[in-house]
Amino acid sequence: MDYLSAFPALADQLGKRGVDVRAVLEKLKKQHIETPSWGYGNSGTRFKVFTYPGAARNIHEKLADAAYVHKLMGVAPTVAIHIPWDKTDDWAALKQEAEAQGVRIGAVNPNLFQDQEYMLGSLCNPSPAVQEQAIAHMVECCEIMAATGSGILSVWLADGTNYLGQDSVVARKKRLENGLRETYKNLPAGARMLIEYKFFEPAFYTTDLPDWGTAYMMALKLGPQAQVLVDTGHHAQGTNIAMIVANLLDEGRLGGFHFNARQYADDDLIVGSTNPFELFAIYHELVSAGDKAKDVAYMIDQSHNIEPKLEAMIQSVINCQVAYAKALIVNREALTQAQAAGDVLGAHRVMTEAYETDIRPLLAKAREEMGAPTDPIAAHRANDYEKRVMKERGVAGGSLGGFPG
Numbered sequence: 082m083d084y085l086s087a088f089p090a091l092a093d094q095l096g097k098r099g100v101d102v103r104a105v106l107e108k109l110k111k112q113h114i115e116t117p118s119w120g121y122g123n124s125g126t127r128f129k130v131f132t133y134p135g136a137a138r139n140i141h142e143k144l145a146d147a148a149y150v151h152k153l154m155g156v157a158p159t160v161a162i163h164i165p166w167d168k169t170d171d172w173a174a175l176k177q178e179a180e181a182q183g184v185r186i187g188a189v190n191p192n193l194f195q196d197q198e199y200m201l202g203s204l205c206n207p208s209p210a211v212q213e214q215a216i217a218h219m220v221e222c223c224e225i226m227a228a229t230g231s232g233i234l235s236v237w238l239a240d241g242t243n244y245l246g247q248d249s250v251v252a253r254k255k256r257l258e259n260g261l262r263e264t265y266k267n268l269p270a271g272a273r274m275l276i277e278y279k280f281f282e283p284a285f286y287t288t289d290l291p292d293w294g295t296a297y298m299m300a301l302k303l304g305p306q307a308q309v310l311v312d313t314g315h316h317a318q319g320t321n322i323a324m325i326v327a328n329l330l331d332e333g334r335l336g337g338f339h340f341n342a343r344q345y346a347d348d349d350l351i352v353g354s355t356n357p358f359e360l361f362a363i364y365h366e367l368v369s370a371g372d373k374a375k376d377v378a379y380m381i382d383q384s385h386n387i388e389p390k391l392e393a394m395i396q397s398v399i400n401c402q403v404a405y406a407k408a409l410i411v412n413r414e415a416l417t418q419a420q421a422a423g424d425v426l427g428a429h430r431v432m433t434e435a436y437e438t439d440i441r442p443l444l445a446k447a448r449e450e451m452g453a454p455t456d457p458i459a460a461h462r463a464n465d466y467e468k469r470v471m472k473e474r475g476v477a478g479g480s481l482g483g484f485p486g
């Protein structure tokens with residue numbers, strides 16, 4: 082679609098609404114969405130790992146796919162890695178390999194859920210030997226951060242219990258605190274630890290990091306380099322994620338996101354697909370927070386099972402761009418006035434006016450200025466990259482760095 086030709090008319094309309102279109106374009110060009118290495122490999126449900134033709138088989142192919150997505154989008158210059166899924170024996174070489182393709186290594190994600198020893202948990206495991214093993218893995222990940230230039234350790238634990246009486250809730254909390262503290266000491270200078278919560282799964286009676294409150298409590302105990310990571314899939318139905326985001330931002334403890342969409346829980350659906358209005362609401366809080374949101378890390382956490390992997394990742398980045406663009410064109414002056422006047426629906430309409438605006442011409446313009454294709458999906462479908470990797474890589478069986486392992 083040729084959205085670019087519609088840009089002057091949209092710019093005119095937005096200008097009349099008091100929007101500084103040039104400033105919005107500059108912000109859109111600076112947007113940064115990180116893609117996950119595990120989103121490029123085969124993945125599946127608890128029932129079956131599906132093989133996708135051309136899916137990346139190792140970290141080198143994952144980097145190549147991420148670099149391809151970045152070339153099309155212009156706003157996805159970093160790749161999150163998962164250890165040990167993406168382990169290599171030469172991290173300096175991997176860093177160079179990424180940079181030669183125009184991308185960098187982003188967040189390092191320790192894997193504390195796939196070793197046999199972790200059956201009863203990792204940092205919170207009742208066995209001191211297993212706790213030590215988990216801490217050693219976290220420290221190893223800190224070393225990988227230093228070697229790759231990564232500034233983020235992204236921590237998610239599968240820890241919890243299934244039955245009343247199985248373990249002491251408070252003893253587990255103390256083990257958690259101790260393990261995180263030991264890890265925190267090993268963070269490279271200036272790096273951050275982002276603590277991710279999830280309200281259930283794989284444990285179902287208690288989860289050691291079930292909610293933002295517990296993650297925030299741990300972050301406060303650790304220090305300023307520890308913040309909360311909000312995975313949009315990790316909440317119960319009806320939770321107002323935008324409100325959690327607003328409050329954590331205001332407290333200076335929102336570290337970053339794992340973006341995806343959910344219908345039930347942690348479904349790994351494309352961010353903004355089932356819930357575009359929620360994503361817009363989240364971005365509205367981020368824009369409203371101004372400078373307090375300047376270090377927030379935006380990461381996609383999706384393992385696509387039935388979708389073409391590259392197109393799904395491109396669509397995910399597009400959906401984040403759309404939500405951000407809509408949040409940027411909210412008439413803030415009109416909003417503040419309506420709020421002060423107690424004009425409930427007037428204020429709400431300021432939001433829906435922005436949400437209902439077709440901002441695709443704005444994004445086309447930003448993309449043109451970045452030297453990226455103005456219609457990334459069309460450009461991807463016309464490109465032969467996917468056909469080429471399908472031929473080169475073929476159909477590899479098994480899970481290659483995604484769920485289930």
Ligand code: PSV
Nearest residue numbers: 119190237312339347382484
């Ligand atoms: C767990 O559900 C999670 O959200 C964590 O971030 C993991 O690291 C990731 O998914 C693995 O796919």
Ligand code: MN
Nearest residue numbers: 277312339382
């Ligand atoms: Mn996540």
